[in-house]
Amino acid sequence: MSVSVDRDQAFLSAVSRVADEFAAPNADAVDRDARFPSETIDALREERALSAFVSPELGGGGVSFAAIAAGCRELGRRCGASAMVFAMHQIKVISVARHLDGAPWFEDYLRELADEQRLIASVTSEVGTGGDMGRSIAAVTATDHGTCTFEKKAPTVSYGEHADDLLVTLRRAPDAEPSDQVMVVVHKDQATLEQVSSWDPLGMRGTCSPGFVVGAEFAPEQVLPTPFPRVMSETMVPVTHILWSNLWLGIATDAFDRARAFVRAAAKQKPGETPPAALRLSHLMSELSLLRAEVGSAQSEFVEICDEPGRERLSEMATALRFNNLKIAASEQAPKVCQGALGVCGIMGFKNDTPFSVGRHLRDTMSASLMIANERIHHTNASLLLIAKDV
Amino acid sequence: MTEEIRQIIADHGRLSVDAAGLAPDADLYHAGMTSHASVNVMLALEDHFDVEFPDRMLKRSVFESISAIEAALNELRAETPVS
Numbered sequence: 001m002s003v004s005v006d007r008d009q010a011f012l013s014a015v016s017r018v019a020d021e022f023a024a025p026n027a028d029a030v031d032r033d034a035r036f037p038s039e040t041i042d043a044l045r046e047e048r049a050l051s052a053f054v055s056p057e058l059g060g061g062g063v064s065f066a067a068i069a070a071g072c073r074e075l076g077r078r079c080g081a082s083a084m085v086f087a088m089h090q091i092k093v094i095s096v097a098r099h100l101d102g103a104p105w106f107e108d109y110l111r112e113l114a115d116e117q118r119l120i121a122s123v124t125s126e127v128g129t130g131g132d133m134g135r136s137i138a139a140v141t142a143t144d145h146g147t148c149t150f151e152k153k154a155p156t157v158s159y160g161e162h163a164d165d166l167l168v169t170l171r172r173a174p175d176a177e178p179s180d181q182v183m184v185v186v187h188k189d190q191a192t193l194e195q196v197s198s199w200d201p202l203g204m205r206g207t208c209s210p211g212f213v214v215g216a217e218f219a220p221e222q223v224l225p226t227p228f229p230r231v232m233s234e235t236m237v238p239v240t241h242i243l244w245s246n247l248w249l250g251i252a253t254d255a256f257d258r259a260r261a262f263v264r265a266a267a268k269q270k271p272g273e274t275p276p277a278a279l280r281l282s283h284l285m286s287e288l289s290l291l292r293a294e295v296g297s298a299q300s301e302f303v304e305i306c307d308e309p310g311r312e313r314l315s316e317m318a319t320a321l322r323f324n325n326l327k328i329a330a331s332e333q334a335p336k337v338c339q340g341a342l343g344v345c346g347i348m349g350f351k352n353d354t355p356f357s358v359g360r361h362l363r364d365t366m367s368a369s370l371m372i373a374n375e376r377i378h379h380t381n382a383s384l385l386l387i388a389k390d391v
Numbered sequence: 392m393t394e395e396i397r398q399i400i401a402d403h404g405r406l407s408v409d410a411a412g413l414a415p416d417a418d419l420y421h422a423g424m425t426s427h428a429s430v431n432v433m434l435a436l437e438d439h440f441d442v443e444f445p446d447r448m449l450k451r452s453v454f455e456s457i458s459a460i461e462a463a464l465n466e467l468r469a470e471t472p473v474s
Binding site: 134176177179180229230233312313315316317318380383384386387388389390 | 407420421422423425426427430433434437443444445446447449450451452
């Protein structure tokens with residue numbers, strides 16, 4: 001127990017240091033230039049944070065899920081895009097680590113990821129599926145010399161150009177149904193990426209997520225034996241929602257901190273008087289508390305379910321509803337907090353070059369309800385609610 | 392019971408293949424049943440067999456084949472005291 005607590009603490013203090021020393025000073029430039037936060041990711045590599053979740057037997061850090069989530073939150077406080085890149089990488093690592101089921105290629109892959117601190121991006125969305133991650137068009141296609149290929153049109157591939165490896169969802173075979181999916185990991189040098197759209201978005205600009213046509217030739221062992229629908233419901237969906245929510249909470253927390261700093265500065269100018277903005281700050285605190293409570297309780301529930309033998313509850317519809325709700329609630333609450341902070345700071349928050357600027361925070365969190373669109377999740381929930389009993 | 396289940400799947404499962412030719416252990420999701428269609432299958436099963444699937448049964452594996460559905464229904468019926 002104490003070994004794992006020590007590991008978690010060492011990991012978190014390292015990530016917090018990287019957040020302060022690398023993510024914070026570069027956040028404005030990353031945002032302004034829509035460029036990849038390479039200083040932060042390199043510093044995380046130095047700390048071996050990219051393999052933090054991988055088990056020590058495979059050369060990783062053996063850090064707990066809760067610590068990874070806290071790491072996303074800490075990075076989010078300093079640079080939303082850096083936190084998003086880190087979170088997306090961890091989602092892939094956790095998905096592979098929890099479902100490799102002894103597959104030798106994937107064990108070797110995680111060793112390699114730990115040794116070389118390889119960054120993994122995902123090619124999950126696809127043109128023509130309407131944003132449904134549970135369906136694919138592109139398929140694993142066998143060649144006549146024992147290898148496999150695919151070609152997939154992806155509307156967004158976050159940091160695809162900067163990643164070392166790609167995790168791709170595909171139909172199992174050319175004659176498989178759209179929902180009969182598998183997960184494939186390919187090295188970048190096995191793949192070709194042709195960029196087909198630009199990247200000049202409102203927020204999360206440093207994630208560098210234009211569209212690509214991705215193709216690759218790879219060995220059949222690079223197809224994860226566990227079917228993707230299982231990976232998706234047991235790990236990828238809840239882990240995504242929890243890690244994203246944590247980083248949105250981190251961004252909102254920094255926006256709140258800036259609003260508080262603004263109110264303190266105002267109070268110092270007129271000692272003895274409570275500045276009008278202090279009242280707004282009080283309102284804002286309760287909004288932030290709601291966000292924090294939702295993220296914290298969903299995360300605790302997930303950890304609890306994962307500790308149960310067989311993790312049966314992870315595949316139940318009621319559980320899917322639980323984590324879908326987290327995503328909807330957190331993605332709506334985080335920009336609300338950032339906008340509230342803007343209301344506290346006024347013009348000083350609206351300007352991009354003051355200590356109280358919260359424009360980047362607001363823009364970054366506005367991506368939250370679009371990344372896996374909330375309306376799509378509501379459609380899923382509406383269907384699940386017809387049959388789920390105790391939600 | 393197998394044939395009743397098969398009929399419900401034919402009516403509500405929106406499979407891309409003919410349900411009449413499905414083996415009892417054939418994977419319904421591989422046969423084209425979507426998550427949304429599976430909810431309609433569950434509702435129809437509850438209605439037809441006058442049962443309620445508890446949350447612990449509401450998961451992919453319980454509805455992935457005719458035989459899995461049959462096992463779940465038998466388990467539910469065994470639990471329900473005959474009045």
